Amino acid sequence: MKITVLYNRDYESDGSQASDPGHEARAEIEGVAQAVESALRRIPGVETRLLPCRGTSLRFAEDLRADPPDLVFNLCESLAGDSRGELAVPAILESLGIPYTGSSSVALALALHKQKAKELLRGVGVPVPDGRVVRRPPDLDGWDAAFPLMVKPAREDASVGISPASVVHDREALERRVRHVLDTHRQEAIVERYVEGRELYVALLGNDPPEVLPITEIDFSELPATLPRIVTYDAKWVPGSVEDRGTRPHLAEITDPEVRARVEHVARETFRTLELRDYGRVDLRLDADGTPWVIDVNANCALAPDAGYARAAAAIGLPYDAMIARLVEVAIERLHADPSWKAERPAPARRPPSQHRELHGGGGELRNRAHRARRGRS
Secondary structure, rough: OOOEEEEEEOOOOOOOHHHOOHHHHHHHHHHHHHHHHHHHHHHHHOOEEEEEEEOOHHHHHHHHHOOOOOEEEOOOEOOOOOOHHHHHHHHHHHHOOOOOOOOOHHHHHHHHHHHHHHHHHOOOOOOOOOOEEEEEEEHHHHOOOOOOOOHHHHHOOOOOOOOHHEEEEOOOHHHHHHHHHHHHHHOOOOEEOOOOOEEEEEEEEOOOOOOOOOOOOEEEOOOOOOOOOOHHHHHHHHHOOHHHHOOOEEEEOOOOOHHHHHHHHHHHHHHHHHHOOOOEEEEEOOOOOOOEEEEEEEEEOOOOOOHHHHHHOOOOOOOHHHHHHHHHHHHHHHHOOOOHHHOOOOOOOOHHHHOOOOOOOOHHHHHHHHHHHOOOOO
């Protein structure tokens, strides 16, 4: 089985670091791609290659057309430093008829358009904070929202654009932060109600329905009292910073079964409504009343060996290599369940979580499933 690991390489050291406020987050992806490729290479019968997407060039599409793999492991999060390019890559793969892991271009577009995503979620009863998109400062005129508010870029992830100043308590701070987002990140700002409470990350694995992995909580107890209880860009990308030391992840203890069931239901409903596939992460704030509020959706969440998704997988007995192999397997299972791929044989039976520790059949069975799916592509 031939698997190509596709990732964005749009962080080159050409002086762009100073003008890219998300440089560290974008630079990390090469290391993730190398870790994923190494894990895939250890599956018997699997051949791998790394393929970067550079700048605005679509050369990667020509490379894939010339030598199509059985499956693309898609890690692309942006093109030319613009997160909107994230959805273009799977669209190109779809046009080439090449199967890939993770969510479709449509799902990535929905998750990227944060305010529209929350409107969809609100429509099916998922709790989301009230907010609005601000394209220019006058959009705030006449809006009498209750403080505190959260201000963030409209189409970023990995906490890009999030700092202690993102939580605002008065009109002057609100206008100042909105201008910062518009000028620095060159995109609209989302202004929404700041939800006080526990911050939970819910990782999901598989399809129809996805399995909820052990829930992670952020411990803010070591954060200085002067800083808001949020996970900022520095907390994620500046090791040793005050915000890094003050935001520690650990497995969440949710003792009330009704609250836990509510959290898991909201995460699954979010996954279903936005049409995520194979894996993803839903970020929640759990308020004092036990209501889980969706604050962000990560359809293409980080898969680094030390990232939250890998830690959640390890908690159910899936070490990193097994987790990566399982992501390949659930993608192939999805292809067989999708009638548009016209697989020659029905999808393999789903196995209970206790059997996820080992990739059934090794590379040979994966190869057979992928070949059957690709040959029947309409």
